[in-house]
Amino acid sequence: MTEREPADGPTASTLGRLRPSSSRPGSLLAVLAGIAFWGWLLTRWVTDWVLARAGLGPGAGENYLSPEPFEALAETFEETVAAIGPVRLPMNWLATLFDGVALAIDIAPILADGAWHTVVLTVVSILLGLVIAVPLAVLRVYGGPLRWLALAYTELIRGTPLLAQLFVLYYGLPLAVWLNDIDAVGRGFVPEYAFLIAILGFTINGSAYQAEYIRGALESVDEGQLTAARAIGMTRLEGIRYVVLPQTLRYGIPAWTNEFVYLIKYSSLAGFITVPELYYRASRVASSTFEYTPIFTLLALVYLGLVLTATNAMGRLERRVAIPGLGQAGGRQQGTSAGVNTEGETALAPEAVEGGSGSGSRSKSESETDTETDTRTK
Amino acid sequence: MSERNPADDTATGGRIERERTTGDAVGTTDAETPLLRVEDLWKSYGDEEVLRGVSLEVDRGDVEVLVGPSGSGKSTLLRCLNRLTEVDSGHIYLGETEVTGPDTDPNAVRQQIGMVFQDINLFAHLTARQNITLGLRKVRGQSKTEARRRADSELDRVGLLEQADSYPAQLSGGQKQRVGIARALAMDPEVMLFDEPTSALDPELSNEVLEVMGQLVAEGMTMVVVTHEMRFARGGATGITFLDEGKVIERGPPDRIFDDPERERTARFFQSIRHE
Numbered sequence: 001m002t003e004r005e006p007a008d009g010p011t012a013s014t015l016g017r018l019r020p021s022s023s024r025p026g027s028l029l030a031v032l033a034g035i036a037f038w039g040w041l042l043t044r045w046v047t048d049w050v051l052a053r054a055g056l057g058p059g060a061g062e063n064y065l066s067p068e069p070f071e072a073l074a075e076t077f078e079e080t081v082a083a084i085g086p087v088r089l090p091m092n093w094l095a096t097l098f099d100g101v102a103l104a105i106d107i108a109p110i111l112a113d114g115a116w117h118t119v120v121l122t123v124v125s126i127l128l129g130l131v132i133a134v135p136l137a138v139l140r141v142y143g144g145p146l147r148w149l150a151l152a153y154t155e156l157i158r159g160t161p162l163l164a165q166l167f168v169l170y171y172g173l174p175l176a177v178w179l180n181d182i183d184a185v186g187r188g189f190v191p192e193y194a195f196l197i198a199i200l201g202f203t204i205n206g207s208a209y210q211a212e213y214i215r216g217a218l219e220s221v222d223e224g225q226l227t228a229a230r231a232i233g234m235t236r237l238e239g240i241r242y243v244v245l246p247q248t249l250r251y252g253i254p255a256w257t258n259e260f261v262y263l264i265k266y267s268s269l270a271g272f273i274t275v276p277e278l279y280y281r282a283s284r285v286a287s288s289t290f291e292y293t294p295i296f297t298l299l300a301l302v303y304l305g306l307v308l309t310a311t312n313a314m315g316r317l318e319r320r321v322a323i324p325g326l327g328q329a330g331g332r333q334q335g336t337s338a339g340v341n342t343e344g345e346t347a348l349a350p351e352a353v354e355g356g357s358g359s360g361s362r363s364k365s366e367s368e369t370d371t372e373t374d375t376r377t378k
Numbered sequence: 379m380s381e382r383n384p385a386d387d388t389a390t391g392g393r394i395e396r397e398r399t400t401g402d403a404v405g406t407t408d409a410e411t412p413l414l415r416v417e418d419l420w421k422s423y424g425d426e427e428v429l430r431g432v433s434l435e436v437d438r439g440d441v442e443v444l445v446g447p448s449g450s451g452k453s454t455l456l457r458c459l460n461r462l463t464e465v466d467s468g469h470i471y472l473g474e475t476e477v478t479g480p481d482t483d484p485n486a487v488r489q490q491i492g493m494v495f496q497d498i499n500l501f502a503h504l505t506a507r508q509n510i511t512l513g514l515r516k517v518r519g520q521s522k523t524e525a526r527r528r529a530d531s532e533l534d535r536v537g538l539l540e541q542a543d544s545y546p547a548q549l550s551g552g553q554k555q556r557v558g559i560a561r562a563l564a565m566d567p568e569v570m571l572f573d574e575p576t577s578a579l580d581p582e583l584s585n586e587v588l589e590v591m592g593q594l595v596a597e598g599m600t601m602v603v604v605t606h607e608m609r610f611a612r613g614g615a616t617g618i619t620f621l622d623e624g625k626v627i628e629r630g631p632p633d634r635i636f637d638d639p640e641r642e643r644t645a646r647f648f649q650s651i652r653h654e
Contacts, residue, residue: 234516243501325544325548
């Protein structure tokens with residue numbers, strides 16, 4: 001660290017700007033881990049799909065490092081027993097470690113490829129799901145008779161297993177045939193039909209859950225907000241669009257993050273309809289090598305990296321769009337400087353100053369408050 | 379935008395003064411027909427009858443204060459005036475337009491009737507300025523610069539131009555309510571409705587709101603005000619309407635209603651609030 005400090009100067013300040021609210025050493029470590037994780041994933045994707053086509057780099061799916069030296073190291077430690085005086089320590093745990101490193105190098109390209117599918121599947125599905133969920137939630141709350149339609153959709157989707165929904169879409173409906181007839185499917189950047197069906201399934205499923213989260217947030221917005229919007233001549237829909245929803249979506253971020261994190265992990269069900277996502281790829285390798293424990297440990301680390309990235313990004317978004325003066329830490333500070341607390345003081349101070357001396361005249365209590373505040377500032 | 383700005387009406391201040399001194403019933407002014415006319419309004423929620431045949435007339439430039447015990451239907455009446463609440467029967471006219479008419483677009487009517495709420499209801503996610511520009515832009519279709527200029531002039535009018543970029547949670551209750559008034563004024567309303575505008579505020583914060591309201595009275599704005607602030611009712615009102623149990627019990631100029639009410643019920647009410 002110390003020798004790299006000068007070179008890292010600008011990076012460090014960039015990191016500082018990225019995480020303004022925390023200066024704990026743990027968070028720096030987390031940021032470094034994040035950079036390593038995403039650096040690996042991104043370079044892997046670029047290597048496999050851009051550089052490999054141009055004949056550059058190690059080629060698609062090829063390792064950056066050779067696992068052989070680690071395998072050799074593992075073999076060396078297999079038989080070694082360290083003798084410190086009379087105590088004899090078996091060193092084969094080092095062998096396990098180096099074996100793991102070698103395995104990690106071996107399957108890293110496969111995990112990166114699977115992670116790509118998982119990331120695209122999750123991000124596209126959750127965003128499309130959100131597009132459906134918002135009107136669905138609005139219908140639930142403001143829809144009048146149409147609310148039953150939204151309720152029926154939500155309960156049907158939430159009431160049946162996701163896997164069953166995917167199977168119906170994949171095997172039950174002739175979607176695969178239709179999609180296969182489209183020339184573009186599976187060519188260039190357009191994914192295979194199984195992948196498209198998975199996106200459809202997760203979009204529908206996620207929309208029902210997201211609609212419930214958004215409904216909760218929608219109901220937490222004070223109804224006076226919509227009344228005030230209508231009082232200046234907005235239609236109900238305009239009031240919802242410009243006044244209620246902007247607040248709803250802000251309040252809904254924590255719950256929505258929950259759904260996002262779930263989806264990252266239950267996107268693994270796409271493997272059942274042959275989508276080569278993260279879990280599917282890893283489990284295939286595991287069942288052919290029987291190295292279940294190390295492979296699933298590595299798999300868990302990749303999922304953990306994705307989930308922590310998601311929660312971190314959403315937390316950052318939440319802080320960024322927080323309404324100044326409400327809730328969030330940053331906002332609370334601003335609120336203090338802009339008079340919320342000052343008002344609190346003016347309201348409380350007269351009682352504190354006057355105590356039992358009865359109610360003084362308004363002007364008196366005000367001037368006393370002023371001096372009180374002044375002394376405090378000094 | 380405003381075809382008839384009440385502030386431009388000539389001799390409005392004088393007219394208010396004259397009405398007060400003559401002590402005549404409201405409606406004897408130069409205007410041919412009252413600006414706001416309410417005829418036999420009925421409204422019930424379930425079994426509970428909130429309004430039972432309320433009639434009211436408010437002339438241009440008048441300040442009508444509605445008083446009465448809680449549950450007497452004051453707030454409901456106010457919300458019926460701009461159709462935030464639909465009436466069961468009866469008619470409301472604003473000038474020539476029947477507000478309660480089946481073909482009347484309530485959104486168009488609401489632009490002409492500004493409303494200020496007890497719980498203020500500033501749009502929580504918008505700055506003071508944006509609270510005002512939103513309606514101008516989305517309802518009036520004004521350009522960004524046009525709306526901004528108007529918002530700033532309204533904020534200046536209520537003395538809050540410096541807080542234009544503050545969010546509601548950063549403002550005091552009194553400041554919020556003044557923004558609420560500015561927001562309503564920006565739509566160039568013919569009438570302003572105030573639904574207990576100071577009830578949610580500490581006494582010292584009420585004063586700044588009452589000052590702004592007094593300023594509007596001086597400018598000749600037509601206002602219907604539900605309030606418990608008897609100082610405002612005495613000093614600013616051209617007429618007081620006393621409601622109880624969904625009916626107008628008594629109506630007249632403030633001095634007479636306060637000091638010499640005809641009905642025993644009215645007298646009892648003012649007695650009880652004086653004892654507070």
